[in-house]
Amino acid sequence: MEFYLTILVGLIFAASTYMMQSRSVIRLVLGVALLGNAVNLLIFTVGRVTRDIPPIIPADFHGTLTGIANPLPQALILTAIVIGFALFAFVLVLTYRAYESLGTDNSDEMRIAEPKKTQASKLTY
Amino acid sequence: MADQNLISEAMRTTPTLLAEWKILTPMLAPLVLAAVSLMLRQKDRWQFHIAVTAALIAMIGSGLLLFDIIIDGPQSLVMSGWLAPFGIAFTADSLSAIFAFVASLVTLLIILYSPADVDKAATKSGYYTLIMMLLVGVNGSFMTGDIFNLYVWFEVMLISSFGLLILGGDKIQLDGAVKYAFLNLLGTTFFLIATGLLYGVTGTLNFADLFAKVAASEATGTLAILSVLFLFAFGIKAAAFPMYFWLPAAYHTPRVAVSAIFAGLLTKIGVYALIRIFTIVFPDGNGAAFELFGVIGGLTIIVGGLGVIAQTELRRMLAYLLMSGVGIMMIGISIHTQLSLMATVQYTVHSMLMMTGLYLLSGVIGRMAGSFEIAKIGGIVMQNHFVAIAYFGLALAAMGLPPFSGLWPKYMMIMAAFEQGYYWLIAAILTGSLLTIIGVGRASIQMIWRGGGVDTPDGQYEARGKRLEGKQLRIMMLPISIIFILTLWLGISPNTLIRQSDLAAYDLLNVEQYIEATFGTGEHE
Numbered sequence: 001m002e003f004y005l006t007i008l009v010g011l012i013f014a015a016s017t018y019m020m021q022s023r024s025v026i027r028l029v030l031g032v033a034l035l036g037n038a039v040n041l042l043i044f045t046v047g048r049v050t051r052d053i054p055p056i057i058p059a060d061f062h063g064t065l066t067g068i069a070n071p072l073p074q075a076l077i078l079t080a081i082v083i084g085f086a087l088f089a090f091v092l093v094l095t096y097r098a099y100e101s102l103g104t105d106n107s108d109e110m111r112i113a114e115p116k117k118t119q120a121s122k123l124t125y
Numbered sequence: 126m127a128d129q130n131l132i133s134e135a136m137r138t139t140p141t142l143l144a145e146w147k148i149l150t151p152m153l154a155p156l157v158l159a160a161v162s163l164m165l166r167q168k169d170r171w172q173f174h175i176a177v178t179a180a181l182i183a184m185i186g187s188g189l190l191l192f193d194i195i196i197d198g199p200q201s202l203v204m205s206g207w208l209a210p211f212g213i214a215f216t217a218d219s220l221s222a223i224f225a226f227v228a229s230l231v232t233l234l235i236i237l238y239s240p241a242d243v244d245k246a247a248t249k250s251g252y253y254t255l256i257m258m259l260l261v262g263v264n265g266s267f268m269t270g271d272i273f274n275l276y277v278w279f280e281v282m283l284i285s286s287f288g289l290l291i292l293g294g295d296k297i298q299l300d301g302a303v304k305y306a307f308l309n310l311l312g313t314t315f316f317l318i319a320t321g322l323l324y325g326v327t328g329t330l331n332f333a334d335l336f337a338k339v340a341a342s343e344a345t346g347t348l349a350i351l352s353v354l355f356l357f358a359f360g361i362k363a364a365a366f367p368m369y370f371w372l373p374a375a376y377h378t379p380r381v382a383v384s385a386i387f388a389g390l391l392t393k394i395g396v397y398a399l400i401r402i403f404t405i406v407f408p409d410g411n412g413a414a415f416e417l418f419g420v421i422g423g424l425t426i427i428v429g430g431l432g433v434i435a436q437t438e439l440r441r442m443l444a445y446l447l448m449s450g451v452g453i454m455m456i457g458i459s460i461h462t463q464l465s466l467m468a469t470v471q472y473t474v475h476s477m478l479m480m481t482g483l484y485l486l487s488g489v490i491g492r493m494a495g496s497f498e499i500a501k502i503g504g505i506v507m508q509n510h511f512v513a514i515a516y517f518g519l520a521l522a523a524m525g526l527p528p529f530s531g532l533w534p535k536y537m538m539i540m541a542a543f544e545q546g547y548y549w550l551i552a553a554i555l556t557g558s559l560l561t562i563i564g565v566g567r568a569s570i571q572m573i574w575r576g577g578g579v580d581t582p583d584g585q586y587e588a589r590g591k592r593l594e595g596k597q598l599r600i601m602m603l604p605i606s607i608i609f610i611l612t613l614w615l616g617i618s619p620n621t622l623i624r625q626s627d628l629a630a631y632d633l634l635n636v637e638q639y640i641e642a643t644f645g646t647g648e649h650e
Contacts, residue, residue, distance in 0.1 A: 020311075025303065028307060032307065032310055032311070032314070035311075035314050036314060039314055039317050039318050039321065042318060042321050042322070043317075043324070045325075046322060046324060046325025047324070047325070072324075073324075076273055076321070076324070079273075080317060083277070083280045086284060087284065087310060090284065090287055090306070091306055091310065094287075094291065094299070094303060094306055095303065097291075097294065097299055098299040098300065098302070098303050101294075101296050101299055102299060102300060110300050110303060110304075111300070112297050113297050113300040113301040113304075113374055113377070114374070115436070115437060115438055115441065
């Protein structure tokens with residue numbers, strides 16, 4: 001199972017890298033979103049996928065449970081999903097606003113913040 | 126009573142003392158007050174006072190924590206009483222406390238500057254709330270003893286910085302923010318990838334636990350790859366060559382106070398994370414990483430120096446100056462001796478203060494000249510002597526010339542490189558310094574001494590900018606003067622800082638105390 005999941009994670013990474021190469025900002029956004037999901041799946045996989053019982057301790061049980069699933073990766077993924085969702089929402093609005101006010105979704109044409117050509121003076125130091 | 130033993134192995138059984146909460150004040154105070162300021166967002170006059178209080182409490186809290194750490198060694202507190210490595214630990218050693226103290230101080234100074242730079246609309250949109258949340262993220266990153274928790278604090282910091290960057294929503298800001306957002310998002314995602322894989326290899330996320338687990342692990346190849354992944358992720362954050370492109374693209378776009386807090390704090394978090402990870406998780410660098418640090422650091426210094434010369438916009442020039450400093454900090458991690466780490470800590474503190482001061486001052490100069498293009502600025506010395514003197518002082522500090530604070534860390538870094546025989550790193554530091562002197566010096570001649578814009582003949586004064594009102598100028602110059610005095614003091618009498626950074630470097634190279642503090646919570650009762 002872990003083997004197939006690893007292959008899947010690799011494929012999603014490849015797809016997101018391909019998307020992020022694009023000049024179009026919207027593809028960039030999709031690439032970043034895909035990357036976030038690939039990472040979540042990766043954390044899930046490295047937590048070891050087993051067919052064990054859920055990590056819930058019975059009411060009158062005292063001692064160490066064995067053969068339970070690892071609950072930590074799920075907690076990590078949950079945190080990462082929430083954070084990723086917030087950032088994705090922000091980036092989506094940001095790209096939309098940038099598209100609206102800059103009039104382009106081509107990242108090559110987004111050059112307002114870059115320096116313009118200035119005329120050199122003969123008195124410049 | 127087997128149950129009782131089992132519980133006391135996993136949880137602390139003694140109550141948490143109030144004094145132990147001290148470690149949380151640097152983030153708890155701004156967090157609570159940020160929430161308060163959000164509730165009172167319509168009362169725009171209160172916002173400033175709330176923010177000043179938050180930064181002041183954070184500063185005093187981290188100052189007191191620093192005293193405790195000097196006397197008793199590193200301090201630790203676990204969440205909900207779950208002992209490390211099960212619970213999330215906050216562990217502060219002297220490095221954390223020094224950085225948190227200076228970061229809170231810098232934030233306080235920037236908040237004091239803000240009334241001159243932030244209008245009512247921006248205040249109501251939550252400018253001060255975001256500044257406080259940024260401080261929460263920064264101080265949280267310094268204090269945490271858990272690598273996944275570090276990721277969470279990074280995101281707290283990142284999302285607040287996004288908000289600050291686009292506040293106002295000018296075209297230029299949106300353009301800068303797109304580049305900043307994507308590249309930083311990529312950086313934190315890579316951090317998360319590396320953290321996930323590290324968990325897969327070692328089964329733990331706690332720094333102190335990682336120290337033993339990584340040393341004992343047999344997966345050396347995987348760990349070597351992971352160390353490079355961490356270097357890449359934090360290299361983006363620290364704006365090291367060749368991952369720096371987002372910094373000069375974005376740092377000149379927001380209002381000056383925001384640029385200043387970014388320059389003062391954000392890249393330093395990347396450097397802090399590098400120092401932390403590469404002293405406790407990968408103390409011997411795992412593979413090529415330390416040589417790589419040297420190469421990256423050296424190139425960052427040179428490229429930053431060349432950028433300082435090439436730029437024609439004041440704030441972009443400062444962005445490259447900032448980057449050049451990051452290179453020096455990375456060289457300190459690369460050499461990895463007591464002396465070099467001490468110089469890194471010292472340089473980081475110096476850079477936090479100096480870069481904040483220079484960015485704030487660029488706001489004053491830009492306001493006076495009506496432009497940030499160096500070629501259009503002129504005659505500052507005729508308009509206001511204090512501004513000219515402050516610029517000279519901070520420029521000398523940036524160049525690393527006496528009597529300001531830049532001299533000592535650079536000198537010690539060169540000494541450390543000399544001791545270890547890294548001669549080309551010395552060459553890189555000195556070349557970078559020379560480039561900085563040429564670039565910043567040339568800008569000073571144009572902006573301070575020349576009478577007006579570039580084509581003004583020598584000896585004539587025709588400044589076009591508007592005079593600043595007395596009150597406005599006083600608000601702006603107060604924090605700059607404090608930074609000026611601090612850098613001068615740290616240059617003339619560097620012993621205080623040297624002693625602290627020496628302690629921090631000792632703690633970094635001898636992590637036993639840190640580990641003891643993390644695991645020992647509640648046991649000494």
